[in-house]
Each structure stands twice: as C-alpha cells, then as structure tokens.
Amino acid sequence: MGDSPESKTITLPTALITGCSDGGIGSSLAKAFHARGVHVFATTRKLSKMTGLEGLPNVTRLELDVESPSSVAAAKETVIAATSGDGRLNYLVNNSGVNLNFPAVETDIKEAKKVFDVNFWGVVSVTNTFLPLLIASNGMIINNVSLAGALYAPWGSFYAASKAALRTYSETLRLELAPLGVKVMTVMTGLVTSQIFDNAQHNYLAETSHYTPAAAEIASLSSGRTVKSHSMSTAVYAQRVVDDAIGGRSGERWRGNMASVTWLCTWLLPTWLIDIVLVSTSGLKHMVK
Template structure:
C-alpha cells in the first residue's frame, strides 16, 4: 500500500504540462497517479518510482469511476488523496462565428465539465486529508483574445467555478488553487486540430495571423519551460497556497492588463496583433 502523500493529475501526455507536474510532485516525495486517455501517451513517465500511470478520459464517467477505484485500492482501501490537479485541456483557435458548434461543445466537455466530473468524483478522497484541488485555468480566461473565444470562455468559466469552489470547500478543509497559466511550452498547439478558413470566410484578410496563432508560432518563442512552470505550481501546492495564482510567462502582464488597463488599450493591442487590423475600415 502507498504510504506517501498522493496526487492525481489529469492530462499527463508526454511533453506537456501534466507530465512535468507529475515529475515535479514525484521529486518532492509525492506518489503520483498520472493519467491520460491512453497509457501510450505517457511513455516518459513509465518506470519512474512512485508514479502510477492510469488511463482516464475526463469525458467518460465510467473511466473517472474506474480511476477512482484504483486510487482507493492503492491507498489502504479507504481512499485518500492529497492533491487533485485538473490539467486536461484542449484548444480551438478560429473565428467564433465560423467554429462548428459541436467542436465548441466538445471543448467545454473537456475544459469545464471534465473538471467538474473529476472533482466531484475525487472530493471524498480529498476531505480526509484536508487536500488541495489545483485547477489549470489560463490567462485567456481573464482576457478576450481574438480567435480563442471558446477556449477563453471555458477558462473563464473554470476560474469562476474554481474560486466559488474554494469558498464552498473551505468548511470541509479542502483548499482550491486556480492557476492562471500564461505562456508555457506545452503540447496544446500540437494537439489542436488545424482548421482552415472557407473561401467565403469574412476573415480571409487575417488568415496568416489566425494560422500562426493556431500553430503556436506566435507565442511559443516567448513561453516558459514546462519544468520551470511545474516547479512553481508544485511549490505553491506543497506550500499550502490557495486562491488565484498567476504562473507562466506573460501571466503578470495579463494580470496587469486585465485589472488595470482601460479597455481601449487592450483592444488596441489585440487588434494590432490578431490580424483584425487588416479588416478595419
């Protein structure tokens, strides 16, 4: 049976934030249940001591329930979890009015409803440990970034849900941290379906900028490594932090813009970098 503190992390595919979080927690003496939709996506964690790889699809209630039973069995049968990290996420970078609504719904199923499902399932294991829930939101949830409307909306919903949860779970002894993640060298762009504008699209003048953002070429040169980011998030968690934390490159700038800058100034910056300026009359 596992006698160490434990953490369960969703979205631990190789090269991403979740994988680095798993390694950072493991290095701090925590037994990690690293999860992804398929074990084949987590080869970088295979064989690491105190890391148990599990298949978990956040969209599948039966998959979530099976992972929960595995954790219960591994922790003396009474079910104990010190840290739950909701990290799974997908992105869409495309004009809002030209995005297939089914794709937008699926994004919310992963980024928001998946978090709700996993949190509800594992909460009974966190309460006996006075555990901590860590929700990976995004600076997009504090801004309105052209071409990222549905991703940003899902992360804004996550932030509101997560901060409300922090208040509701405080009497139960469970902390909640909302990480407003900035630019990090994750795999989210590689895992994002590439979409192409129709010939009749309203947004053809901005096609180059849309494609550049969707590929990550615009932001990745300025991103923080997943290892550095993960170390800071794990330091927050083990240090007992809760509430909103801004982590990753440009996170502080996003905080400044979202709270202190006038709307017209943010609009000016976003219009100039998104390609929308090519469409202005």
Template structure:
C-alpha cells in the same frame, strides 16, 4: 496497508506537456504519482517506469473511466488523495463565426465540465486526506484574445467556478488553487486540430495569420514546462489558495486586466494581433 506517502493524480500526462512536467516534479518531491492519460502509451517511458508512479487510463469525458480511476486510487491509498490536478484541456483557434456550436460544446466538455466531474468524483478521497485541488485555468479567461473565443470562455467559466468551489470546498478541509496560466512551452498546439479557415469566411483576408496562430508561436516567450511545474508544486507545498498567475506574460496580463481601461486593453491586444484594420478594409471593399 496504505502508504503514508502523499499522493497526487494528474490528468493529461502525455509526454511534452504540463501534466508530464508536473508529474515529474511531484514525484521528485516524494509523492506517489497517478499519471493519467486517455492513451497511456503517450506517457513517457522514464515516467511510467519510475518507482511510485502509477499510470492509469483516464478519459475525463467518461464517467465510467473516472469511476474506475477513483477505485484504483482508493485501493492504493486507503481511500485518500492528497492532490488532484485538473490539467487536461483542449483549444480551438478560429473566429467565432467560423466555429460550430457543436465544436464549442465539445471544448467546454473538456475544459470545464470534465474538471467538475473529476472534483465531484474524487471529493470523498480529497476530504479524507484534507486534500488539494489544482485547476488549470488561463489568463485567457480574463483577457479576450481574438480568434480564441470558445477557449477564452471555457477558461473564464473555470476561473469563476474554481474560485467559487474554493469557497465551498474550504469548509470541508479541501484547498483549491486556480492557475492563471500564461505562455508555457509545450506541445499543446500539436495536440489540437489544425486550423482551417473556411473559404467563405468573413476573415479570409487574414486566413494566413489565423492559421499561423495554431503553430505555437504564442508560446515563444513562454517559460519551460519544467519551470512552470516547479513554480506550481512550490505553491502547493506552501498551501497557497486562490489565483496563482504563472507563465510568460502572466504578470502583464494580471495587471493589464485589472488596471487598464477597456480602450487601452483593446489597443494592447490589437498590437499583439494587428489584423482588425485589414479585416475592416476587406469588409468595406466587399460592400463596395
């Protein structure tokens, strides 16, 4: 007989990330946690050995892997899932002109299409439970952080889609929370490919700066993964829907994107990444 305990499935639960922290906090709240990862051995031992935690192999880019996860969850819960957290994601830190379209498409596959694939596959279980979808979007979806264009674009697409899905899923009894995530201290940058600016790049004069963005310094003013997870789970428990702004700098990003005129927002972003002048001067020198 299926347990009456609430259940949550979280993608991307490798140790040191937001997924692992969310799994821990949901577990402490009494949920049966399905902690998933493409490589299950990356899930911490403390989590994987906990009672009411089921570690599943899940590649969000594989329809067969997703279908297997649906089958496993359904068998343990009697065909229901209370919360689906689409946490998996990846990034590319490079100028757009130095990024291949193929790599950009791969990023969209993970950050956007995989989210939809998970929602579509688990919709019957979520509908049966009157469930909840939590999508890991980002403030980068509304703030144009330089040298992150494909990441920004994927998260921007997810923000709009998630809010649309909220309206479409609502009548089915499924709630949707869109996480407008800002800085959180995790190992995210350790899990993406190291930045390498091509020798012939138009941006070679700021190569050191760009490659330095991949060292995680953007997270220096972030909140801990534990604090992030606590805030998110609290909103889920309250039944919050729509956009939820969370993380270091989230409030500034929220009001800046809404209230600042374009020139003021551009100036603010330039103060955070003061390289446009150097790039322009280098371009003039090359032309001369």
C-alpha cells in the same frame, strides 16, 4: 487500464493529475510532485502517451478520459485500492485541456462544445468524483486555467470562454469547500511550452469566410507559432506550481511567462486599451473597410 500499483499500501502523500502526455505540462507536474516525495497517479487517455513517466518508482500511470464518467470512476477505485481501501488523495490536479483558435461565428458548434466538455465539464466530473478522497485527507484541488480566461483575444473565444467559466467555478469552489477542509488553487497559466497547440483542432477558413484577410494570423495563433518563442519551459512552470501546492497556497496564482504582466494590465488598464493591443496582432486591422 494502467500500471499496477504497488502491492503494499501507498503511505506517501498522493496526487492525481489529468492530461500527463509526454512533453506537456501534466508530465512535468508529475515529475515535480514525484521529486517532492509525492506518489503520483498520472493519467491520460492512452498509456502510450506517457512513456516519459514509465519506470518512476512512485508514479502509477492510469488511463483516464475526463469525458467518460466510467473512466473517471475506474480511476477513483484504483486510487482507493492503492491507499488502504479507505481512499485518500492529497492533491487533485485538473490539467487536461484542449485548445481552439478560430473565428467565433464560423466555428462548428460541435467543436465548441467539445472544448467545454473537456476544459470545463471534465473538470467538474473529475472533481465531484474524487472529492470524498480529498475531504478525507484535507486535500487540495489545483485547476489549470489560463490567461485566456482573463482576456478577450480574437480567434480564441470558445477556449477563453471555457477557461473563464473554469476560473469562476474554481474560485467559487474555493469558498464552498473551505468549510470541508479542502483548498482550491486556481492557476492562471501564462505562456508555457506545452503540447496544447499540437493537439488542437487545425481548421481552415472557407473560401467564403469573412476573415480571409486575417488567415495568416489565425493560422499562426492556431499552430502556436505566435507564442512559442516567448514561453516558459514546462519544468520551470511545474516547479513553481508544485512549490505553491506544497506550501499550501490557495486562490489565484499567476504562473508562466506574461502571467504577472497580464494580471497587472487587467487590474490597472481600461479594456479599450487592452483591446488595442490584442487587435494589433490578430489580423483584424486588415479587414478595416
């Protein structure tokens, strides 16, 4: 289901963006691409989550669940029909993601797999489905990774692991798709005022948890209170990413607050020193016997 595309064939450059819920990064990316003269296929699981994009002249809202192959295939057919029937797509933005902050050994495996199903396998599914349209237009894939994929922050093991996997996949894909004329940009996203914490699982420690002394810090991280005051607005972040995309950038681009600092630290500092910084705010110090 979705908005009805224009009756005439779309002649503008096109972008399909996953995860465009109101107030999030995807919605701001859709507006930023739209402002640059790109027709945007904005997607999320429910149209009711994209009211902020309703009525924009060159935005087609579509329902797309990255975990559902049939939903992804249906979105592809809509894009093909709207772009002369041959099908072309200039930009594919894999932005959908879910967060999870909880001790690794106490996380339900089903919830951990859900994180990978959306953050990693969902990207693979969408990319494989839309690749023929990208090859046809010498297009670009933009994958929203995270600083978490470059760090070992306590309580974020499965989210970070999914993003580290996505980072490696994305950068390898960049090399493999270059001969086919498709660019890949890996966005190492820093602190941005997105909705990812609001949509995350908010689990509570069991009374028998080993990590009760750190409960306050875990809850603060899970709710986003730890980082929200230090975050870049989605509008500023989106403008910078779209500038990179329109400019034909590829490879890793570090965008969002703390992104450049993290890049520099992971390049220059030894792991043990970064560990000290990450542990100092995690609550693990309360557990020292």
